[in-house]
Amino acid sequence: KQEVTQIPAALSVPEGENLVLNCSFTDSAIYNLQWFRQDPGKGLTSLLLIQSSQREQTSGRLNASLDKSSGRSTLYIAASQPGDSATYLCAVWSGGGADGLTFGKGTHLIIQP
Amino acid sequence: GAVVSQHPSWVICKSGTSVKIECRSLDFQATTMFWYRQFPKQSLMLMATSNEGSKATYEQGVEKDKFLINHASLTLSTLTVTSAHPEDSSFYICSASLTGRIGELFFGEGSRLTVL
Numbered sequence: 001k002q003e004v005t006q007i008p009a010a011l012s013v014p015e016g017e018n019l020v021l022n023c024s025f026t027d028s029a030i031y032n033l034q035w036f037r038q039d040p041g042k043g044l045t046s047l048l049l050i051q052s053s054q055r056e057q058t059s060g061r062l063n064a065s066l067d068k069s070s071g072r073s074t075l076y077i078a079a080s081q082p083g084d085s086a087t088y089l090c091a092v093w094s095g096g097g098a099d100g101l102t103f104g105k106g107t108h109l110i111i112q113p
Numbered sequence: 114g115a116v117v118s119q120h121p122s123w124v125i126c127k128s129g130t131s132v133k134i135e136c137r138s139l140d141f142q143a144t145t146m147f148w149y150r151q152f153p154k155q156s157l158m159l160m161a162t163s164n165e166g167s168k169a170t171y172e173q174g175v176e177k178d179k180f181l182i183n184h185a186s187l188t189l190s191t192l193t194v195t196s197a198h199p200e201d202s203s204f205y206i207c208s209a210s211l212t213g214r215i216g217e218l219f220f221g222e223g224s225r226l227t228v229l
Contacts, residue, residue: 044220103156
C-alpha cells in the first residue's frame with residue numbers, strides 16, 4: 001500500500017528566505033506526483049504536476065523535483081512571501097482509479113513578515 | 114478553466130437532520146467526480162467515486178446509506194449526509210478531472226459540516 005510522508009509537518013521562516021518542502025513515497029511505481037496548496041478552510045489548488053518521466057517542473061517561484069527511484073520529491077520556494085503561508089500537500093498517483101491517488105498529511109508553512 | 118465549485122462552503126445542522134452538498138464543474142463536463150473527507154491536520158481520504166448516470170462506488174468503510182451520492186448530470190454531483198451526527202462533522206471536498214486522467218484532479222473549495 002502506497003504511503004506518502006511529508007517533512008516537516010510545520011515550518012515557520014522569515015520572509016524572503018528560500019525553503020524546501022519534502023515528500024517521500026514508499027512505492028516508486030507511480031504515474032505522477034502533484035503538489036497542492038490548501039489555505040485554511042479551503043479546497044486544494046494544484047501548483048505543479050510532475051509526470052513519472054519528468055525530473056522537475058517550474059512555475060514562477062516554485063520548483064518541484066522528482067526522483068522516482070528513491071521515492072522522493074521536493075518543492076522549492078524561492079524568496080518566500082507572507083502570501084505563501086498555507087498547507088502544502090503532496091499526492092502521488094499509482095494508477096487505477098481515484099483510490100490510486102494517495103495524499104500526504106501536508107506541511108503547514110508560515111512565512112513571517 | 115477547470116473550475117470546480119462546491120456549495121455550501123459551510124453548514125451547521127442539528128443531529129438527525131440530512132445535509133446536501135453540491136459539487137459542480139463550471140466550465141467542463143465531468144463524467145466522474147470524487148468525494149473526499151478531511152479531518153484536521155490529516156490527509157484527504159477518498160470516500161467515493163461518483164459516476165454520471167450510474168451508482169457511486171464507495172471506498173471500504175464508507176456507509177453508502179449514510180453518504181448518498183447522486184450524479185444526475187455531467188456537471189453536478191451531490192453528497193447527502195443522512196441523519197447526521199456529530200462524528201460526521203468534517204471538511205468534505207469534491208474533485209473532478211478535466212482530462213479524464215485520474216492523476217490530474219481539480220478540487221472544489223470544500224464544505225465544512227458541523228453537526229450539533
